[in-house]
Amino acid sequence: MAHHLPADNLKKLSESEERFRALVMATSDVVYRMSPDWTVLRQLEGGDFLSGVGEPLTDWMPKYIHPIDQQFVKDAIDDAIRGRHIFQLEHRVLQADGTIGWTSSKAVPILGDNGEIVEWFGAASDITPRKRMEEDLKRARDEAEQQRRLNAIVTSNTPDLVYVFDPNYVFTFANPALLTMWGKTWDEAVGKRLLDNGYEPWHAEMHEREIDHVIATKQAIRGEVAFPHATLGRRVYDYIFSPVFNADGEVEAIAGTTRDISDIKENEQRKNDFISMVSHELKTPLTSVISYVQITQKRAAKNNDTVAADMLDRAGVQLGKMTRMINGFLNVSRLESGRIQIDHEVFDIAALMKEVEDEAKASILTHSIEFESQTGLTVNADREKISQVFNNLLSNAVKYSPSGSPIRVDAKLSGNWVEIAMHDEGAGISKDDLPRLFERYYRVKEAEANHIAGFGIGLYLCSEIVKLHGGKIWAESEPGKGSTFYFALPVHKAE
Numbered sequence: 001m002a003h004h005l006p007a008d009n010l011k012k013l014s015e016s017e018e019r020f021r022a023l024v025m026a027t028s029d030v031v032y033r034m035s036p037d038w039t040v041l042r043q044l045e046g047g048d049f050l051s052g053v054g055e056p057l058t059d060w061m062p063k064y065i066h067p068i069d070q071q072f073v074k075d076a077i078d079d080a081i082r083g084r085h086i087f088q089l090e091h092r093v094l095q096a097d098g099t100i101g102w103t104s105s106k107a108v109p110i111l112g113d114n115g116e117i118v119e120w121f122g123a124a125s126d127i128t129p130r131k132r133m134e135e136d137l138k139r140a141r142d143e144a145e146q147q148r149r150l151n152a153i154v155t156s157n158t159p160d161l162v163y164v165f166d167p168n169y170v171f172t173f174a175n176p177a178l179l180t181m182w183g184k185t186w187d188e189a190v191g192k193r194l195l196d197n198g199y200e201p202w203h204a205e206m207h208e209r210e211i212d213h214v215i216a217t218k219q220a221i222r223g224e225v226a227f228p229h230a231t232l233g234r235r236v237y238d239y240i241f242s243p244v245f246n247a248d249g250e251v252e253a254i255a256g257t258t259r260d261i262s263d264i265k266e267n268e269q270r271k272n273d274f275i276s277m278v279s280h281e282l283k284t285p286l287t288s289v290i291s292y293v294q295i296t297q298k299r300a301a302k303n304n305d306t307v308a309a310d311m312l313d314r315a316g317v318q319l320g321k322m323t324r325m326i327n328g329f330l331n332v333s334r335l336e337s338g339r340i341q342i343d344h345e346v347f348d349i350a351a352l353m354k355e356v357e358d359e360a361k362a363s364i365l366t367h368s369i370e371f372e373s374q375t376g377l378t379v380n381a382d383r384e385k386i387s388q389v390f391n392n393l394l395s396n397a398v399k400y401s402p403s404g405s406p407i408r409v410d411a412k413l414s415g416n417w418v419e420i421a422m423h424d425e426g427a428g429i430s431k432d433d434l435p436r437l438f439e440r441y442y443r444v445k446e447a448e449a450n451h452i453a454g455f456g457i458g459l460y461l462c463s464e465i466v467k468l469h470g471g472k473i474w475a476e477s478e479p480g481k482g483s484t485f486y487f488a489l490p491v492h493k494a495e
C-alpha cells in the first residue's frame, strides 16, 4: 500500500490547490503570480475581465495598466516590496474587451525558507460598475451643485421675490430679496410657514388655498395683492405660483415669484387720473355746445331754414358721438378706481330689449335690425348698465359689418342663465384676436388699418359690467362670415 502514498499526497495537494484557486476565483475576477521584484508576470487568469496569459510576461505593465495609472501602480509596488507587506490598490486597467475598467487589486508576498520573497500571489476584482456609479453620482452631484450655485446667483441678484413651498405650505427656499423684506436670515425663515414669517392670517390663508389649488389643478396661478410694507408703505405685488412636478407627475413643490408692481400701478393710476380729468374738462364745453346747437336748431325750425336745420342735425349726431366717447373714458376711469356702482333692480329682459330695439331702429338706418326674445326672462341687474352693454355691442355690429347687412339680437334661457346673442354678418374676427377683444384698449389690427374709429374700450366696459353682475361674456366668430357676441346674466328666480 505504501507505494500509493506519494500519489495520494500529490493528488491531495493538487486537490487542495484546486480548491484554493476556486475559492480565490469565486471572490475575485483575476488571480496572478508575480516574480519577487514584479518584473515578470508569471501567470494571470483573467476570466472575462482581463485577458489571461499562461506564459511568463515581462512587458505586462502596458498590457494591463491604464497609462495614467502606471506610475502610481509602480510606486505602490515599490512600496510593498520595500516594506515586504501586502500590495493593495484601486486603479484603472485595460480590460479584455479593450475598454478601460477599474480594479481593486491585492497581492501577498510568499516567503521562502529564509524569509526571502519568492513570489507575489495576487487577486483582483472588477470594480468597474461600482466606479462608474460613483462617477455618475459625483457628476450628478457636481451638476446639482452647479445648478444650485446658478439658481443662487439668478435669484440673489433679482429684486423680485423668489421662493419655494413644499405641499404643506412650508418655505423650502427664499431668495435674498425675500429674506431682506422679512428682515430674517435663511435659518430663521426657511422651514417655516407664512404665518411664522409674519404674514397676516388672511394673507397666509389666501396663499395656502392657492397652493392647494396649484396642487389640485397642476396649473400655475397668478394673483395681485396689496399690503403694507414695513418701510416702503403700501405696496402692490403681482405673483405667480407654479407647480414643480416629481417623476410621477405629482406636484412636489410650488415655486413662486413675486414682483413689486407699485410703480407700474402708480403710473397707471396717474394715466387714468389724467384721462378722467381730460374727459371731465371736455364734457363741460361739450355740454354747452350741445345746448347751443339745440337752441339754434329750434330757431332754424321756427324760421323754416331747412338747410341750417339739416346741418345742425348733423352737428348733433357728431356731438352725440363725441359725448359717447368721452363717457366711455369716464366709465373706464370710474371702473378702474372702483367707483362704478351697480344699482340692482328686477326687470324683464324682453322689455329692456324692446326699448333698445326702438331706439336702435330710429337711429340706425344702415342695417336691418331684428330683435327676438323669450318672454318672462327676468334678471336682477342694473338696467341702465345692461342697456349700455346692448348699445355697445350693437354699435360694434354696425361699425364692423357692411351697410345693408342684418343684425340679429336674441335672448333665451340657458340653464340658470339668461343668454343674449348679438349676431352680425361682418368681417369677423380671427382666432388670435378673439380671446383678447375684451382687454382694455385692445383693438384688432384690421380695424386700425381700415380707419374705423375707436379706442378699444367698448368691449372692455361691456365685459367689466357683465362681470360685476356675476355674468359671462364671450364671442364666437369665423373670419368672413360674421361674429356673434354673447353675454349671460344669472336668471332671477322669484322667491
Ligand code: ADP
Binding pocket: 396, 397, 400, 401, 424, 426, 427, 428, 429, 437, 442, 443, 444, 445, 447, 453, 454, 455, 456, 457, 458, 459, 460, 483
Ligand atoms: P373699438 O370698437 O373702439 O375699437 P371695442 O372694445 O368695442 O373697441 O372693440 C375692440 C375690437 O374688437 C375692435 O377694434 C374690433 O376690431 C373688434 N370688434 C368688436 N366688435 C366686432 C364685431 N361685431 N365684428 C368684428 N370685430 C369686432
